[in-house]
Amino acid sequence: xxxxxxxxxxxxxxxxxxxxxxAWTLLILRSAFMDVRRFEDLQEHLGISRKVLSERLKRMIGxxxxxxxxxxxxxxxxxxxLTDKGRDLHVVILALMDxxxxxxxxxxxxxxxxxxxxxxxxxxxxxxxxxxxxPVSPRSIVYEAGPGAGExxxxxxxxxxxxx
Amino acid sequence: xxxxxxxxxxxxxxxxxxxxxxAWTLLILRSAFMDVRRFEDLQEHLGISRKVLSERLKRMIGxxxxxxxxxxxxxxxxxxxLTDKGRDLHVVILALMDxxxxxxxxxxxxxxxxxxxxxxxxxxxxxxxxxxxxPVSPRSIVYEAGPGAGExxxxxxxxxxxxx
DNA sequence: TGGTATACGTTTCTTTAGGGAACTGAGTTT
DNA sequence: AAACTCAGTTCCCTAAAGAAACGTATACCA
Numbered sequence: 001x002x003x004x005x006x007x008x009x010x011x012x013x014x015x016x017x018x019x020x021x022x023a024w025t026l027l028i029l030r031s032a033f034m035d036v037r038r039f040e041d042l043q044e045h046l047g048i049s050r051k052v053l054s055e056r057l058k059r060m061i062g063x064x065x066x067x068x069x070x071x072x073x074x075x076x077x078x079x080x081x082l083t084d085k086g087r088d089l090h091v092v093i094l095a096l097m098d099x100x101x102x103x104x105x106x107x108x109x110x111x112x113x114x115x116x117x118x119x120x121x122x123x124x125x126x127x128x129x130x131x132x133x134x135p136v137s138p139r140s141i142v143y144e145a146g147p148g149a150g151e152x153x154x155x156x157x158x159x160x161x162x163x164x
Numbered sequence: 165x166x167x168x169x170x171x172x173x174x175x176x177x178x179x180x181x182x183x184x185x186x187a188w189t190l191l192i193l194r195s196a197f198m199d200v201r202r203f204e205d206l207q208e209h210l211g212i213s214r215k216v217l218s219e220r221l222k223r224m225i226g227x228x229x230x231x232x233x234x235x236x237x238x239x240x241x242x243x244x245x246l247t248d249k250g251r252d253l254h255v256v257i258l259a260l261m262d263x264x265x266x267x268x269x270x271x272x273x274x275x276x277x278x279x280x281x282x283x284x285x286x287x288x289x290x291x292x293x294x295x296x297x298x299p300v301s302p303r304s305i306v307y308e309a310g311p312g313a314g315e316x317x318x319x320x321x322x323x324x325x326x327x328x
Numbered sequence: 329t330g331g332t333a334t335a336c337g338t339t340t341c342t343t344t345a346g347g348g349a350a351c352t353g354a355g356t357t358t
Numbered sequence: 359a360a361a362c363t364c365a366g367t368t369c370c371c372t373a374a375a376g377a378a379a380c381g382t383a384t385a386c387c388a
Binding site: 006009010011012014015016017021022023026033034035036037041044045047087088089091093094095096098099100102105106107108110111112113114115116118119121122123124127128130131132134136138139141142143144145146147149150152153156159160163 | 178263
Binding site for chain 1: 375377378
């Protein structure tokens with residue numbers, strides 16, 4: 001991205017992408033979910049350039065996705081840790097992982113299995129459900145203006161209208 | 165991104181990001197889910213430069229996320245439409261939308277409500293569930309090697325080990 | 329206590345991608 | 359046939375990415 005500033009686009013997806021709409025940011029999150037927390041480790045694990053890593057980490061701290069602390073003991077050691085806001089992105093990562101496994105599978109099977117720590121049970125792929133719990137297929141999803149609807153929603157409506 | 169080629173990273177998330185790890189690509193998908201399908205309309209709806217839009221559309225066709233067809237009638241009219249593979253990314257978009265609404269809300273409420281077309285019912289936010297249907301909080305998710313596990317998984321394990 | 333190693337970055341340089349606006353060209357309307 | 363529309367392409371400039379060297383504080387070790 002050339003910092004296109006999605007800030008002005010009045011859409012939840014765009015707002016999200018303003019903060020995480022960058023592949024490296026998402027891969028850093030993935031590593032963070034795998035408990036890789038230190039600069040050198042992230043650099044090695046991701047194969048990212050030190051420059052970009054350092055920039056991204058700063059931005060992510062700025063957005064409140066991770067926080068930074070010195071570790072006790074070794075005075076050099078520092079750690080980047082997920083905040084609640086960052087940890088909430090787990091759904092996004094899982095969605096990407098599900099899709100990657102589904103459409104770019106390996107012959108041998110899944111690369112990673114995702115488990116619930118307490119029960120040891122495996123997770124099922126994420127699926128949209130209605131409030132009453134009925135599964136919804138992608139094709140039968142529709143959008144409607146919410147109370148905070150803006151430009152993006154109404155523009156799409158207008159475009160659909162003029163093509164009809 | 166400077167086309168960092170995540171192709172070689174043996175991880176489902178990286179594989180997914182190779183194809184959709186770009187903010188514009190995801191915003192194009194969002195517009196596609198809102199039934200915006202034509203070049204001019206996408207350009208206007210997104211405020212993207214024509215150059216980048218044309219590049220992205222080509223890449224997305226190459227990856228099989230959308231397909232391209234001439235419309236009957238007006239010989240100029242063409243349309244980009246989601247494939248099944250592309251439509252499957254709905255979960256990713258919904259996850260981003262949920263997160264955006266949750267952490268960057270508007271005072272007036274949600275920008276968009278997401279409904280099931282047939283029942284008219286609203287969707288609930290996506291949540292990870294175990295196979296048996298128990299909700300799982302982000303903190304209690306753990307990863308385990310699957311049959312197709314590779315580099316990325318074992319590297320993380322090794323890093324955790326040496327820091328312990 | 330001086331020397332080497334480690335952790336965590338920053339700087340510099342080159343390559344590549346993005347934004348914007350003008351241009352092209354086929355098809356359409358008047 | 360002139361003007362307009364749709365769907366791109368081309369060109370120029372600026373802004374990020376990658377690689378690798380450099381900087382700096384702390385730690386280990388003889």
